[in-house]
Amino acid sequence: MGKTQKKTGKGRLDKYYKLAKEQGYRARSAFKLIQLNKKYSFLESARCCIDLCAAPGGWLQVASKYMPVNSVIVGVDLVPIKPIPRVVTFAADITTTNCRNLLRGELKDWKADVVLHDGAPNVGTAWIQDAYGQSELVLMSLKLAVEFLMKGGTFVTKVFRSADYNNLIWVFNQLFGKVEATKPPSSRNVSAEIFVVCRDFLAPKYIDPKFLDPKHVFKDLAASIPAGDDKPAVSHNAQANVFQPEKKRRARDGYEDGDYTLFKTIPASDYIKGTDPVAILGSYNKIAFNTEEEKEWLSLDVTTTDVKANCEDLKVLGKGDFKALIRWRLALREELGLDLKTKPADEATETVEITEEVDEEQAIQDELERLNTENAARRKRERRKANEVRQRTIQRMQLKMTAPMDIGLELHDEALAHGQDDVFDLRDTEKGMSKKGGVSKLIGENGMVDGESDDEDGSDEGSEEDEELLDSEEERERKTRDLEAEMDGLYDAYQSRLREKDAKFKVKEARRNLKSREEWGGIQEDNDDSGDDSEEEEEGGYDKMHQHLDEDSSSDESDVEMDHAELPPTKKRRMDSSGRSLVVGLNEPKPTGSQAAKVWFSQDLFAGVDEDLEDDDESDVEEDEEDEEDEDPDVDYEGTEEDDEDVDEDDFEIVPQELEDDADMWDVSNENEDEAKQAYIKKYGLLTPEALTIAQQLVNREKTKTELVNEGFNRYSLNAKDGLPSWFLEDEQHHYKANLPVTKEAVAALRARQRALDARPIKKVAEAKARKKYKAAQKLDKAMKKAEGVNETSDMTEREKAQAIEKLMRRGASKGKEKKEVKLVVAKGAHKGIKGRPKGVKGRYAMVDSRMKKEVRAKKRKEKASKKRKRA
Numbered sequence: 001m002g003k004t005q006k007k008t009g010k011g012r013l014d015k016y017y018k019l020a021k022e023q024g025y026r027a028r029s030a031f032k033l034i035q036l037n038k039k040y041s042f043l044e045s046a047r048c049c050i051d052l053c054a055a056p057g058g059w060l061q062v063a064s065k066y067m068p069v070n071s072v073i074v075g076v077d078l079v080p081i082k083p084i085p086r087v088v089t090f091a092a093d094i095t096t097t098n099c100r101n102l103l104r105g106e107l108k109d110w111k112a113d114v115v116l117h118d119g120a121p122n123v124g125t126a127w128i129q130d131a132y133g134q135s136e137l138v139l140m141s142l143k144l145a146v147e148f149l150m151k152g153g154t155f156v157t158k159v160f161r162s163a164d165y166n167n168l169i170w171v172f173n174q175l176f177g178k179v180e181a182t183k184p185p186s187s188r189n190v191s192a193e194i195f196v197v198c199r200d201f202l203a204p205k206y207i208d209p210k211f212l213d214p215k216h217v218f219k220d221l222a223a224s225i226p227a228g229d230d231k232p233a234v235s236h237n238a239q240a241n242v243f244q245p246e247k248k249r250r251a252r253d254g255y256e257d258g259d260y261t262l263f264k265t266i267p268a269s270d271y272i273k274g275t276d277p278v279a280i281l282g283s284y285n286k287i288a289f290n291t292e293e294e295k296e297w298l299s300l301d302v303t304t305t306d307v308k309a310n311c312e313d314l315k316v317l318g319k320g321d322f323k324a325l326i327r328w329r330l331a332l333r334e335e336l337g338l339d340l341k342t343k344p345a346d347e348a349t350e351t352v353e354i355t356e357e358v359d360e361e362q363a364i365q366d367e368l369e370r371l372n373t374e375n376a377a378r379r380k381r382e383r384r385k386a387n388e389v390r391q392r393t394i395q396r397m398q399l400k401m402t403a404p405m406d407i408g409l410e411l412h413d414e415a416l417a418h419g420q421d422d423v424f425d426l427r428d429t430e431k432g433m434s435k436k437g438g439v440s441k442l443i444g445e446n447g448m449v450d451g452e453s454d455d456e457d458g459s460d461e462g463s464e465e466d467e468e469l470l471d472s473e474e475e476r477e478r479k480t481r482d483l484e485a486e487m488d489g490l491y492d493a494y495q496s497r498l499r500e501k502d503a504k505f506k507v508k509e510a511r512r513n514l515k516s517r518e519e520w521g522g523i524q525e526d527n528d529d530s531g532d533d534s535e536e537e538e539e540g541g542y543d544k545m546h547q548h549l550d551e552d553s554s555s556d557e558s559d560v561e562m563d564h565a566e567l568p569p570t571k572k573r574r575m576d577s578s579g580r581s582l583v584v585g586l587n588e589p590k591p592t593g594s595q596a597a598k599v600w601f602s603q604d605l606f607a608g609v610d611e612d613l614e615d616d617d618e619s620d621v622e623e624d625e626e627d628e629e630d631e632d633p634d635v636d637y638e639g640t641e642e643d644d645e646d647v648d649e650d651d652f653e654i655v656p657q658e659l660e661d662d663a664d665m666w667d668v669s670n671e672n673e674d675e676a677k678q679a680y681i682k683k684y685g686l687l688t689p690e691a692l693t694i695a696q697q698l699v700n701r702e703k704t705k706t707e708l709v710n711e712g713f714n715r716y717s718l719n720a721k722d723g724l725p726s727w728f729l730e731d732e733q734h735h736y737k738a739n740l741p742v743t744k745e746a747v748a749a750l751r752a753r754q755r756a757l758d759a760r761p762i763k764k765v766a767e768a769k770a771r772k773k774y775k776a777a778q779k780l781d782k783a784m785k786k787a788e789g790v791n792e793t794s795d796m797t798e799r800e801k802a803q804a805i806e807k808l809m810r811r812g813a814s815k816g817k818e819k820k821e822v823k824l825v826v827a828k829g830a831h832k833g834i835k836g837r838p839k840g841v842k843g844r845y846a847m848v849d850s851r852m853k854k855e856v857r858a859k860k861r862k863e864k865a866s867k868k869r870k871r872a
């Protein structure tokens, strides 16, 4: 209270909340005072008003608006109130003498016409405590009111309809001529608050202090306990029938009339001998055994310990307990002879008994229904849990946190949890999985889990049969194969789902391929750079390469019988280095096809590389070159003239983004693979630090070509992949790579090169500049022609001609229309709200404010959004 509350609750932002916002009231409660004043008109004639518990100040605003000008308005609250014109406020606790003194100091000898009180203790504990706190606060405000009100004055207070309500009203009536309780329309129905308007203050000379003492005012609570045989205590109470709780009506507006106590006890004799036991059970908290007779009942057999316990706290009982109490009552009545004697005459009792029988049947029915519902709910819960576990496992697999095999394991673990198995055995897992239709069955079409699929009862059936089958080794192998096939299927399904789900998948895939292509990788395992989803292409390039080599070998009759060691050197290298075969390229003449490559290779670093290499490895290379020449006789590393021209023309060639020319560069089925690689290097130069490092090492004679080739035989080059599942291969791709050396110099050289490229203007900018230049020249040309025309005319004097020519030339040389500068003046500070030209501002100007800025921005945002929508 007092502080700004976040109005997020249902219905909090209602009509009055909005109205208050619109009309500038600080609280929606302002409308309560407006409506009260409309009904009783106490503000218009008031000259002095005190608002107790006034923060944030809604009522003060109303008072200031409705009271005559120059009236005195004082507001008090625990929390400070933001200033309101014509209103004096201070922070104080209205229950303290300090507050009283402050008020006295403010009002001097004046008396108030109106004292308002809309206080509410800072709630949050139990309703009962809140209600009592509120009543106490009301009494405290009344204490101040009687001190400061003038005779005939009005006291308006908020009261909660609680146990103390009547007592408060009684006190008000002692002090005021007219007391009326009312609930203004703006007060929410769900709120137990009510407003009491006490008019015509009697201003008695002596006021009994007990009237203002909470201890006295609220002490007599038990007085209103309804009781008695003849008059069913709470028959008016709709909660009375404990057997039909659905008919309960919550007393949202507070307590029922005449029902103000909280804990009610009824003597056992009233319950046994009374006529409305059901109503009693619904209304009282406890059945007490106080008299001798009642205590004797406690020792009877019919009064079981359950009955005794039930009597202690009726509010916690269920239907069964109530029935037990009703049965106990009947039994006791029979034992006491009450029923026999009264039965013929007492129709009411009979009615109760009939009701009970009906109720009992109904209760059994209800109980059955309840059990059924509970059972169904429990089953549903279990099913959902099982589904969640499976869903989680699949998700984990999708996130690569687990291999598909784990699904089987997890299910198996579940089985373990049920005590069905002791030891983990892969065979069992297989069995379990195949029985469940394999892993793939776990996933529905959309990756959803089939909730009904786990039939645990059926797990034992046929287990012996399976055991026999599995005994045969062949069968086991077959099953394993099936299982693996299923795993692969599952993995494929996962991949395609991923593709469907992730719109960027293809792009990512392509980028990955591109990246790996850019690496000094040579032959890549995955050549699926087009993003084609075909399964064949998902197999790694490695396999393809094998295939390709096999094909090659088979096509060449002389090589048919060759194993890897016997392959021609180029092929051997291509395969052995498995990604580092570009070493061959460095052996070739310096590529000069691309501008970038030219620039690069023109660096001092590469001076004489060719000769060096030739000198170094003459014996090795000679042989290789011969082979290569045999194989690729058409390869021309010098590049054609055409190429050169193309390249020279294009000043803006930077790092290429599109590689469609080389789409099949790494395609192992491509006969001219090396050629393609060379062309690539020729065009783009050496792009990675690894490549540069190797180049440097060669140049600096740190390594010979033979060494490099030999290094190509590493653990990465012989990674047999036969029979490995595709998901494993894909995972391996990330880690199973040779870590090529990179030198600082190589990185620095690449950086320098990139900087040089970055320094060049981009094509568009250069084009725009050229266009501008061209237009300016055209304009000048035109102006000169015109000037010539002017010069030749005979109608003008020399002076006029000179002026006209000067003007024309000035225009011709000007750089287009120059925008006139508009000075922006922010409408704040000294410039706020001024009309006309602001002081000290010369030339064109425009007044702007922050709102304008926001509006312009919002407009732009909207336009952008609508453009986007149109495009979509």
Ligand SMILES: C[S@@+](CC[C@H](N)C(=O)[O-])C[C@H]1O[C@@H](n2cnc3c(N)ncnc32)[C@H](O)[C@@H]1O
Binding pocket: 001, 002, 003, 026, 027, 029, 030, 052, 053, 054, 055, 056, 057, 058, 059, 060, 076, 077, 078, 079, 092, 093, 094, 095, 118, 119, 120, 121, 122, 137
């Ligand atoms: C419902 S708000 C009053 C709203 C106010 N009538 C208006 O229109 O803005 C109740 C206020 O009672 C104040 N309050 C509660 N106990 C108080 C006390 N003992 N002394 C002074 N103010 C108190 C709270 O701080 C709170 O601001």
